[in-house]
Amino acid sequence: MKSAFAVDPAVPGLIVKIGNYPLHHGGVGAIRSLGRLGVPMYAVTEDRHTPAAASRYLRGRFVWPTTGLEPAERLVEGLCRIGRRIGRPTVLIPTDEEAAVLIAEHAAELDGLFLFPRTDDPGLSRHLASKQGLHELCVRHGVPTPLAAFPDSPEEVEKFAADARFPVVAKNREAFERRRTPAVPGTTRIDDAEELLALARGWGPRPGVILQEYLPREEAEDWIVHAYFGAAGTEPVLFTGVKVRSWPPHAGMTACAYVVDNPELAAMARRFCAAIGFRGIADLDWRYDRRDGRYKLLDFNPRMGAQFRLFESEAGIDVVRAQHLDLTGREIPRAGQPEGRRFVVENIDLPALLAYRRSGYTTPHAPARAGATELAWLAADDLRPFFTMLARFVRPGARHLMQMYRSRRRTAMRREHP
Structure with missing residues (x-):
């Protein structure tokens, strides 16, 4: 289906990641999201056989294993080397805090080779990624937090x-x-x-x-806000949803979530980001505490969240597309978010589903039925990332999931039967 807006196909996108986590569905989602619109997509990958490297929408991969322990100067040098190889200004799409902080704090060195949102305070991303820094900002600006x-x-x-x-x-x-x-x-x-x-x-x-x-899970709900904030004075692109399952249970990454309109939460996120002067893509985790009726901010990821494809407006805009349009000087079409859209991460949602059924936990705001479902890995027009994920995940991944689950079950049993 042809989109109602046009991106600039002369400006590529680059997925930037630091560290070894090859099974990252968010990077695959971003490659597909812009690649389907004709944007040439590139990615930093751990090796030649990651799901991202297998996508039909990837124009080129740069095999660059990193640990996150390298000096910043070395990482900036490597990123600039990639930029020169691409040969034209490229939109940067970080998938982790290390990459987001590196870009923000070394904007001067990266300028000219890359396009990325700029904030007045280059240290803001580091402050937001820190649990202590985020807590201090919440207290300063009157945002509820544990x-x-x-x-x-x-x-x-x-x-x-x-x-x-x-x-x-x-x-x-x-x-x-x-x-x-x-x-x-x-x-x-x-x-x-x-x-x-x-x-x-x-x-x-x-x-x-x-x-x-500690916010008791039986008295709480996990909510998600994804947004893109452009230049000052422009209207942000903002979405809200509720997390139904995560892995590890109640404390890990999203396994299943739904789009649910929440104007109160959207307004809180908008005010906070405006107050701190944030620019770019943001992934915020909130927990609604039924005991006092307040939404409390737990995490602020100053970059694309792995589950960002949960959210797409009725005009076909997600936060990655919004950023590309904005940084290339194109208008971002405005439209509402479709209620009931669901996102499922296949390889972790099955163990999460079993764990949540055992616990009896439910999310009251989750719709009874999904209006549409987007899978993290499987896509009819891009099958290879799914099969690559299976090949890398099934044996070691399943064993790791079961070890985590059994460990948590033993801990829970000790609490119930000391």
Whole structure:
């Protein structure tokens, strides 16, 4: 079906990623989204056999394995080398915080080779990607967020443990810590002071964690806001939806979600991003706390979210298309979001579905039936990424999923039957 708008086919797009995570459906979605409109698409890939590298819409791949631990100067040099090889100004589409921060903080070196949104504060993306930085911004601008503490020593952990109301949640303070040896493996629930102090013994003299108020899943709902913010004074492209399942359950990436119109949440996100002067694509995770009736901001990813293809306006606009249109000087058509659209990540939604059925958890705002479904991997016009994903995922991926699930089940059973 021909779109109602025209992109500039002379301006390519480049998927930029730092680190080793070859099974990234968001990158595949972005390649398809712009590639279907005739935009030449390029991607940084871990090797020659990733799902992104297999897409029929990919014009060229740049095999560049990185860890996220390289000096910024080396990463900028490598990115500029890719830009010179493409040979014309290219829209950058980062898929992780490291790439988004690198682009924002080294805009001067990348200018001329690439097109990307610019903010007045080049450190804003790093601040938003940090759990502590985001918390500070929320407090400063009056945006609800869970109560949190940021202990800087074992003594501060002990003081927190003596006064805290348990359970609490521990997370790594900085997004970049997952590339190193993280203090905690992810979002970790801690039920009492004894458990906290036992964990803290492995955190060293400077704990890199945030200790956050626990929002009970039976009293909460997970909501998503995806948006593109262009130049000051322009109307943002903004979508809202509800997360039905995630993997790991209740604390991981989206496995299944629906578009649900939420004007209150959209207004909150719009005001916050305007107040901090954010420009570009944003992926925000909110949790609605039924106990006090407030939406609380948990995460702000200053880049495209992996599930961005959940959202497409009635004019065919998603956030990646909006950015390309804006950066190439073209008008972004305005239209509403179709209610009930569903997004499913095939390789993680089946284990998530089984886990959620066992828990009995449901999301009241989820529609009873999907108006349309977009799959993360399978597409009739681009089959190879799906089969490449299967080849890389089935054995090690399934084993890893089951290990995660069994570990969480054992933890839950210990809590229920101490």
